Amino acid sequence: DVKVTQSSRYLVKRTGEKVFLECVQDMDHENMFWYRQDPGLGLRLIYFSYDVKMKEKGDIPEGYSVSREKKERFSLILESASTNQTSMYLCASSLRPPFGAYNEQFFGPGTRLTVL
């Protein structure tokens, strides 16, 4: 089974702190994603990566950056945490499909971040 793990289930940080959220997948997937989940808004894509050292902005990249130095690891960085970044953060991974196909995204358990 594909396993996507996230470094913390719960995290409490203070405003202005630098925050690192780590995600690791064990199935050699090319694509990795970071979403934030808020009630009534569903999942919104922050950043994704389709290869090592490659990254693309999603719908809400402001205030976030990412790093992918190894294929299995995708990190989300909050340079200076703010209270409006309090949310559930979900990491996902998928194979890069052949043209015209789709491959399922596999999700980690999520990190619930609270910024005080």
Place this chain on the structure above:
Amino acid sequence: AQSVTQLGSHVSVSEGALVLLRCNYSSSVPPYLFWYVQYPNQGLQLLLKYTSAATLVKGINGFEAEFKKSETSFHLTKPSAHMSDAAEYFCAVSGTKTSYDKVIFGPGTSLSVIP
């Protein structure tokens, strides 16, 4: 632009009753459509997906969904609800046939099952 709407942020059904969760989408290209389930304190898990083969799609745990192009709908059903079905359900759409498909998620529907 693609979008997804889910009618009803909360749905309650009795154990053994029909489950119907509604999803409507907009897409300028033939879509891929998905239903994901999220149990408490867990990530999302794929229930089923439509990828332009059969319009009636069967998924895990007895769920199925029917793609209706004329109604731009992809409603999720299960004939008989079980207590273990209580969860958050997300409909999602993607439609560009590239090596990466951006997936748009709906706002979610929370399903409660009453004993």
